[in-house]
Amino acid sequence: EVQLVESGGALVQPGGSLRLSCAASGFIFDRHGMNWVRQAPGKGLEWIAHISDKSLSIYYADSVKGRFTISRDNARNSVSLQMNSLRVEDTAIYYCARDNYWASDYWGRGTMVTVSS
């Protein structure tokens, strides 16, 4: 059974940093790209980052480019999102999702990030 479990969400002040992690199991991790998708309270889904299976291709949404960094450790079956210079508008549930045929076919339950003073 495919499982994705996010962790690391917290309350952080504007300008602060946070690192999210996603532990994957139930599939061959290094054969799939991974995505991070977020959802602000009461709002829709927003794709924010993608990393390919071997980390050769990395893409970001304009809203986080230069502030967030996605990475993965295939030996540990995990993907991370380093978030710097956090803004109030980054407040959201952050989902980790497996990429398959340019879609996110499995999702974690998400981790909540709140940016507030």
Place this chain on the structure above:
Amino acid sequence: QSALTQPPSVSGSPGQSVAISCTGTRSDVGRYNHVSWYQQPPGSAPRLLIVEVSRRPSGVPDRFSGSKSGNTASLTISGLQPEDEADYYCSSFTDTTTWVFGGGTKVTVL
């Protein structure tokens, strides 16, 4: 990258069919068949319903179907059931190697 355009809400009675449109541009929906649809019940994570415009992953009921014409993709729910009440999102790969979601459509079963 601007969000894809979806109607905010659609509704139907049990057994009826409803369709949700998803309008993009020649840079995303119109250019690629990498269009997917997701269902998100309240308080839950999204679930993949349709991949590559019209393909249903294993376990998705066949009352969900997808199509595309030009810059607009559509999700049709045939034989609406109470458990179909949820938010639905479309998504497309884009020519700037990013992904974009629609704003979401709330489906209400009357």
